[in-house]
Amino acid sequence: MDGQGTFTQYDPQPLAARMRPRTLEEYVGQEHLLGEGKVLRRLIENDRVSSMIFWGPPGVGKTTLARIIANRTSATFIDFSAVTSGIKEIRTVMQRADENTRYGEKTIVFVDEIHRFNKAQQDAFLPFVEKGSIILIGATTENPSFEVNGALLSRCKVFVLQALGPEQLTGLVERAIRDPRGFGELEIEMPPELPELIARFANGDARNALSTLEMVVLNGETNGKHVKVTTEMLEQCTSRRSLLYDKQGEEHYNLISALHKSMRNSDPDAAVYWLARMLEAGEDPIYIARRVTRFAAEDVGLADPKAVELAVACFEACRLIGMPECSVHLTEAVVYLSMVPKSNALYMAYESAKKDALTQLAEPVPAVIRNAPTALMKELGYGAGYQYAHDTEEKLTAMQCLPDSLAGKSYYRPTEQGAESKFKTRLEQIKAWKKAHRE
Numbered sequence: 001m002d003g004q005g006t007f008t009q010y011d012p013q014p015l016a017a018r019m020r021p022r023t024l025e026e027y028v029g030q031e032h033l034l035g036e037g038k039v040l041r042r043l044i045e046n047d048r049v050s051s052m053i054f055w056g057p058p059g060v061g062k063t064t065l066a067r068i069i070a071n072r073t074s075a076t077f078i079d080f081s082a083v084t085s086g087i088k089e090i091r092t093v094m095q096r097a098d099e100n101t102r103y104g105e106k107t108i109v110f111v112d113e114i115h116r117f118n119k120a121q122q123d124a125f126l127p128f129v130e131k132g133s134i135i136l137i138g139a140t141t142e143n144p145s146f147e148v149n150g151a152l153l154s155r156c157k158v159f160v161l162q163a164l165g166p167e168q169l170t171g172l173v174e175r176a177i178r179d180p181r182g183f184g185e186l187e188i189e190m191p192p193e194l195p196e197l198i199a200r201f202a203n204g205d206a207r208n209a210l211s212t213l214e215m216v217v218l219n220g221e222t223n224g225k226h227v228k229v230t231t232e233m234l235e236q237c238t239s240r241r242s243l244l245y246d247k248q249g250e251e252h253y254n255l256i257s258a259l260h261k262s263m264r265n266s267d268p269d270a271a272v273y274w275l276a277r278m279l280e281a282g283e284d285p286i287y288i289a290r291r292v293t294r295f296a297a298e299d300v301g302l303a304d305p306k307a308v309e310l311a312v313a314c315f316e317a318c319r320l321i322g323m324p325e326c327s328v329h330l331t332e333a334v335v336y337l338s339m340v341p342k343s344n345a346l347y348m349a350y351e352s353a354k355k356d357a358l359t360q361l362a363e364p365v366p367a368v369i370r371n372a373p374t375a376l377m378k379e380l381g382y383g384a385g386y387q388y389a390h391d392t393e394e395k396l397t398a399m400q401c402l403p404d405s406l407a408g409k410s411y412y413r414p415t416e417q418g419a420e421s422k423f424k425t426r427l428e429q430i431k432a433w434k435k436a437h438r439e
Contacts, residue, residue: 015214056161059205062139075106114138115147163204200282268338303343303418341418349412
């Protein structure tokens with residue numbers, strides 16, 4: 001066994017630094033901004049980059065993208081630290097950049113964690129951004145609406161960067177294994193599922209994924225250039241157990257079913273357990289949030305109209321801040337939905353209406369509720385006899401809105417659960433009034 005001697009020939013830089021993409025073609029993720037024809041890619045390719053803020057979670061490539069922009073636009077790149085740079089240092093560099101513009105040189109000033117700069121430090125950039133002496137690119141994990149001065153923010157375009165998906169991270173890990181800048185000179189033996197496990201544990205963070213890979217390889221069993229890595233070694237390096245979970249297989253559907261049915265059965269303890277099983281196995285929180293939002297309408301509905309509001313708010317929290325922080329938002333939603341009254345009346349209403357819609361596709365819209373934007377349509381009787389409900393004292397009319405073959409059909413059948421009991425009472429009153437006035 002050669003031990004660590006095998007790695008002495010390699011670059012001492014961390015793997016994440018060695019594998020940092022150098023071009024847009026190597027850059028992974030943010031297709032919504034950098035895909036063919038997308039806005040940020042066009043700005044870079046046409047050399048029309050202006051001051052901007054990159055807002056997104058850690059490890060998604062904010063610094064890397066700023067460096068790529070500087071290289072692509074042949075600009076001088078200045079990296080500022082929000083922790084060590086004071087106003088004096090900022091003004092010195094700004095004045096030098098101001099002088100460079102006289103010679104046609106562009107300067108990109110990159111400020112990582114710009115939210116850590118105080119107001120005075122941020123204000124020091126403002127006159128040079130206004131004059132065009134610099135192109136300011138700030139990076140932040142915090143909402144710039146609250147953390148960046150309004151005057152500076154108004155002069156910057158905000159681009160929201162998203163956490164990398166498991167497939168993207170798996171690709172990065174596999175590339176680092178093959179690439180000479182990574183471990184391409186080694187013969188790495190590992191289980192085929194290990195790159196995907198590393199990607200799951202990274203939770204959208206490319207730096208985390210590459211650092212984990214580096215730790216695992218450096219702690220592997222070495223024999224010359226041959227390195228053997230095991231799943232157990234990954235678990236030791238990450239202090240996390242590889243849970244039984246195949247996101248494309250049966251266990252994926254088993255666990256989401258367990259979560260859904262635990263909430264339906266008003267069992268918050270079981271629901272939180274299955275939630276934790278999924279998240280800790282690396283499931284995408286956005287996927288869970290989508291299912292939770294569906295549950296709010298399908299299984300709670302109007303028994304508690306606030307359920308959908310909470311679920312959608314949870315979805316937005318997951319989208320904006322990601323794991324691990326959004327785990328508590330999902331927990332709040334799951335527990336709330338487990339505890340509130342349940343009703344599947346909306347689900348049943350749609351399924352019943354869908355059946356009729358599919359089997360009676362030729363049913364015409366009653367003429368009375370058709371729109372009549374042209375004279376011909378009016379002559380054909382479109383809208384004839386239409387009654388405007390707002391003109392009545394009760395805000396109701398006895399007008400028939402269903403086709404004749406479906407007249408009197410009931411799709412929505414409210415339950416007595418929670419707030420839906422009020423909707424049931426109201427619906428009964430409406431139907432009784434319409435029946436009386438038709439007769």
